[in-house]
Amino acid sequence: MSDTTPMAGQIPAASAPAGGAGKPVTFRGGGFSPKPRKLVGLLVFVVLIALWELGSRAGVISSLVLPAPSEAFGAFMDLANSGNLWRHVSASLQRLVIGFACGVSLGLIFGTAAGLSSVARAAITPLVSAIFPIPKIALLPLFIIWFGIGEGSKVATILFGCFFPMVIATYSAIDNVDRTLIRMGQSFSLSRAQIIWKIVLPAALPGILSGTRIAASISIILLVAAEMIGAEYGIGAYVLLAGNLMATDQLIAGVAILSLLGLAVNWLISRLENHFLGWRN
Amino acid sequence: MDLRVENLSHSYSNLEVLRDLNLTIPHGEIVCVIGPSGCGKSTLLRLLGGLEKPTEGRILQLGEAPSGSLNPLTYVFQDFALLPWRTVEGNISLVLEPHGLSSEEKERRIADVLDRTRLSDFRKAVPKQLSGGMKQRVAIARALAVNPAVLLMDEPLSALDSQTRELLMDDLSGLWQREPFTSCYITHNLNEAVRLGHKVVVLSRRPGIIREIVEIDIPLAEREVSNPKLAALQQQLWEMMRDEAQTADMELAAG
Numbered sequence: 001m002s003d004t005t006p007m008a009g010q011i012p013a014a015s016a017p018a019g020g021a022g023k024p025v026t027f028r029g030g031g032f033s034p035k036p037r038k039l040v041g042l043l044v045f046v047v048l049i050a051l052w053e054l055g056s057r058a059g060v061i062s063s064l065v066l067p068a069p070s071e072a073f074g075a076f077m078d079l080a081n082s083g084n085l086w087r088h089v090s091a092s093l094q095r096l097v098i099g100f101a102c103g104v105s106l107g108l109i110f111g112t113a114a115g116l117s118s119v120a121r122a123a124i125t126p127l128v129s130a131i132f133p134i135p136k137i138a139l140l141p142l143f144i145i146w147f148g149i150g151e152g153s154k155v156a157t158i159l160f161g162c163f164f165p166m167v168i169a170t171y172s173a174i175d176n177v178d179r180t181l182i183r184m185g186q187s188f189s190l191s192r193a194q195i196i197w198k199i200v201l202p203a204a205l206p207g208i209l210s211g212t213r214i215a216a217s218i219s220i221i222l223l224v225a226a227e228m229i230g231a232e233y234g235i236g237a238y239v240l241l242a243g244n245l246m247a248t249d250q251l252i253a254g255v256a257i258l259s260l261l262g263l264a265v266n267w268l269i270s271r272l273e274n275h276f277l278g279w280r281n
Numbered sequence: 282m283d284l285r286v287e288n289l290s291h292s293y294s295n296l297e298v299l300r301d302l303n304l305t306i307p308h309g310e311i312v313c314v315i316g317p318s319g320c321g322k323s324t325l326l327r328l329l330g331g332l333e334k335p336t337e338g339r340i341l342q343l344g345e346a347p348s349g350s351l352n353p354l355t356y357v358f359q360d361f362a363l364l365p366w367r368t369v370e371g372n373i374s375l376v377l378e379p380h381g382l383s384s385e386e387k388e389r390r391i392a393d394v395l396d397r398t399r400l401s402d403f404r405k406a407v408p409k410q411l412s413g414g415m416k417q418r419v420a421i422a423r424a425l426a427v428n429p430a431v432l433l434m435d436e437p438l439s440a441l442d443s444q445t446r447e448l449l450m451d452d453l454s455g456l457w458q459r460e461p462f463t464s465c466y467i468t469h470n471l472n473e474a475v476r477l478g479h480k481v482v483v484l485s486r487r488p489g490i491i492r493e494i495v496e497i498d499i500p501l502a503e504r505e506v507s508n509p510k511l512a513a514l515q516q517q518l519w520e521m522m523r524d525e526a527q528t529a530d531m532e533l534a535a536g
Contacts, residue, residue: 180358183362184356187330188427189352190379196437197365199366202364203364279407279409
């Protein structure tokens with residue numbers, strides 16, 4: 001082995017007096033800690049859209065395949081000027097808010113029950129596992145038969161879509177609550193209701209809110225799907241109509257509205273998190 | 282109020298943890314329980330406060346709890362068990378809320394315990410902003426707020442570094458000297474036991490039986506770190522525990 005020779009060579013170097021020709025220690029730490037860079041995200045959007053616009057104007061991108069952003073914006077302005085924008089958005093928002101609110105509330109109630117009671121858990125979890133993976137869109141025809149072709153079936157689709165992820169998020173969050181906090185509550189003779197209200201639910205809130213975020217995305221997806229089947233107004237109906245007419249500029253405008261809706265919902269939930277979970281930072 | 286343990290045995294399914302303990306925690310004294318790890322010290326404490334049911338024997342409260350005591354048997358936990366979303370004040374108020382006190386009475390109790398634990402300046406801080414020692418002070422303040430008859434302390438200083446531990450030992454000793462409280466104090470740290478205990482109960486390894494009860498008649502005020510009597514006592518306790526601790530350690534290693 002070459003053990004001895006380099007070692008013998010290193011010893012005098014290691015014991016060289018201070019002030020001699022020392023070699024600085026090379027830095028090899030750092031990294032692996034992403035920091036927020038707000039402008040970068042915005043810049044990516046701007047650059048992509050600019051490239052897309054340039055490509056369309058230069059004729060590289062055929063306007064039949066993909067209309068220029070300016071055309072899509074024009075379609076959006078037409079929609080806004082015709083007064084139909086608000087009609088579509090309000091119809092969609094109404095379905096979204098009712099379905100989401102009911103689904104999340106019911107999910108919270110059932111999830112909390114499953115998180116706290118063995119019987120409720122044994123009853124609820126197999127059902128959730130069985131129904132959660134079914135695409136709710138596949139059930140839409142059934143919902144139409146049950147709740148009518150009008151608002152009922154659309155709201156029901158969103159409600160069901162939100163309910164299951166909410167149940168799962170809630171009871172897993174409750175499972176992860178630090179048991180020492182619960183023992184503490186018991187040791188100070190807090191009642192069961194007080195332990196649930198003052199200890200379990202606040203401690204489970206981070207998990208519940210991230211469940212809400214997932215439920216919100218699912219509900220927007222289902223909203224559009226439901227509106228594509230028999231709705232007069234709604235962003236989904238608008239997008240479907242645009243597609244049928246091959247009006248790709250309107251289609252892009254509709255999709256952009258959906259994206260904005262998603263961003264708005266996400267922003268709202270972030271605000272909620274900042275408000276309720278400020279103690280984490 | 283005294284707390285008396287009579288013929289107490291406890292097992293988890295087939296694992297015998299405690300065997301035939303008889304012990305009294307007299308009013309106004311700190312009883313320290315020491316023993317090798319896994320000897321059932323913490324189980325004993327959970328049994329004392331009614332967080333677990335003993336398999337055999339019983340635990341009796343003798344006499345009345347002091348007037349104004351909201352929760353006669355009150356714990357201080359090793360890992361503090363503070364609610365991270367509540368401020369110092371909020372954490373203390375949590376344990377007063379179930380009792381329907383008037384807001385003045387609540388405020389009086391909170392101000393009093395914060396003053397006794399020298400936390401008044403940290404009223405609005407949240408646990409995350411506090412050091413480990415401060416967190417445990419908050420937990421002690423919270424326990425004192427319900428005016429307990431017996432304080433059940435489960436290795437309260439074990440999660441702290443040694444300097445903080447010294448400071449908190451002084452604090453606990455000072456608290457007792459100003460206003461004697463009754464306490465069962467579980468620890469594996471012999472120094473804590475000789476500094477704070479009026480009585481030190483030495484448990485054997487599992488199944489835990491009482492090997493010895495050592496009375497320490499030096500007043501708490503005279504138990505400075507440098508006191509040679511304490512060092513001798515600590516040595517004596519260590520001799521008693523050494524073999525047990527070693528065997529317990531080997532047992533764990535063998536799985």
